[in-house]
Amino acid sequence: MEYLPNILFTIALIMGIGFFVRNVKKLSRNIKLGKDVDVSNDKPQRWKNMAKIALGQTKMVVRPIAGLMHIIVYVGFVIINLEVLEIILDGILGTHRVFAPLGSLYNLLIGSFEVLAFMVIVAVVIFWVRRNIIKLKRFIKPEMEGWPKKDGNMILYIEFVLMFLFLTMNAADFQLQQMGAAYYTKAGAFPVSQFIAPLFENISISNLILIERSAWWLHILGILAFLNYLYYSKHLHILLAFPNTYYGKLAPQGKFNNVEAVTNEVKLMMDPSADPFAAPAEDTPDPEKFGASDVMDLNWVQLLNAYTCTECGRCTSECPANQTGKKLSPRKIMMDTRDRLEEVGKNIDANKGVFVPDGKQLLGDYISHEELWACTTCNACVEACPVSIDPLSIIMEMRRFLVMEQSAAPTELNNMMSNIENNGAPWPYNQMDRLNWVNE
């Protein structure tokens, strides 16, 4: 019976990590539903971008208040995880504060965790106020209604509770150390929880141990639960921000990709020796679909983008179309892509690994034509994203589908395009008059 807690802990740990691995596998399967894209170039620059943008948070601080608080929560998250390592070892081995022999270094570590935990609590409260009391514009857009709003708050509640449990655990521990309880050897510094400890003064040792153990267990179980909440939440960005910034666009923002399948066809059309009536060779694959009408037509980096989006709405708040009341919201483009991808993933799960057409698609069922045509391709959304997401590339792929597969451009654009075809300018002027401006 002595080893029961160790066994229970190990089971919880294995289950928590096991579920997480299962989710990661599903995530990776869904992302791989996207088309292949070559992102093997310039690895040094990619590592640099990841270090700067994800690790260094350079784009977060473009907005100083949110940026600074985000850095506190981020640093808190990373550093306090060192403490989780000790908790896991204690749990498995049945020890208590196994790193205590580090002495003054240990005191410094625990002390700084406490300060960080307190700062995280403050930041989380401010974040909550911004979302729920001040109601910052970008948090109350139509696409944020329902689950996205709850999700945002849920993350803040969980973080608050985890930090609170951590400090409670330390406070009880500190009090037990003062009382000279067995196993609770004097170790650690408690700059924050020393102020909570006086609340525990009149509690018996056995009850205090109960409080300390409960906080300890709830804290670690909470962390394991949070880990498994990620897959269902916008909070996935804490992991995916790293690969996403690595695979982010390196070319100048204005450089859009040239569709290779089109290049081949145009070259054939312009080749005077090509026989226009030749029957296609037998092994010719089906002609490729131009542009994207569903998530499988996008490339896997675009799908990774969708899972990485944490719905902060900086893109939408910088979007000129959105600022002037149009329906387009780049954040919604990313959220729709993720929602549809999840739907496709569930379809595959339910049908033994094969996607069975469900009569739905990203274009039309999630993203409307009106949204797509409101884009000015100005790249403000791309510039604003703190984790290198490119909503514009998805908008472009869907426009390509509308125009090249469905001829569904707005009439004025069709006129413009036939002018280019007929006289080499978007307006109906004679090509021979191109130089008239010199003499006017």
Add this chain to the structure above:
Amino acid sequence: MSEEIKVKTMEEFIAQGKQPEILFWVGSAGSYDDRAKKISRAFVKILNSAGVEFAVLGSEESCTGDVAKRAGNEFLFQMQAMMNIEVLNGYEIKRIVTCDPHSFNTLKNEYLGLGGNYDVIHHTQYIKELIDNGRLSIEGKVYKEKRITFHDPCYLGRANSVFDAPRDVLKKTNADIVEMKRHKKTALCCGAGGAQMFKEPEKGDMDINVLRTKDALETNPNIIATGCPYCNTMMTDGIKAHEKEDSVTVLDVAELIANSI
């Protein structure tokens, strides 16, 4: 007709057995749009004044296809691109300058993968080069007491990180250069990009150009400077919407410099 300007076509250069220093890509707006034609003329005035041996393609130039590409018509874009590349490569063009950031972006970035490899620069960069090399001297009297604010064209600024050249050049007018709250990387679009120039905007509560002009008017300028024919149209319309056309004018950097020589 305003002052005489000297423009030679590539065909004329070849007939004389010569190569120009640089090709001036006029673009469809610069060739046909009444307002943009003035910008083309102003830029040529600068080139003439600096004694630059430049050529244009004239009737051999065709739309870059940029606007078709942003509208989603990759076919039309690549057709245009390959035709233009054939002409440019036929003349062994190495260096291109243009007053249109959209042509600039497309020629520089998107022709590359289709067989067109050129050193492409925006006219503000070229004007700066001419000044730095001592080929162009500017008197800088006309705008001395004026306030000028520069609107960054998306495809010059954010899309290609050209922020300093237009500002450096503008300083030569000796005007007071003031920045809008949103400028450089965070500049707001004028509303014309992505083929919006050629269609009515979607339903909303305001037009983008009116919002952007508001940004500009907040700096209390006499002149809004741009470096793009489409931005020029949008900002000019925006000024009218704010009923400020009597006190504020919209001018291209090339026009401001041409008037300051």
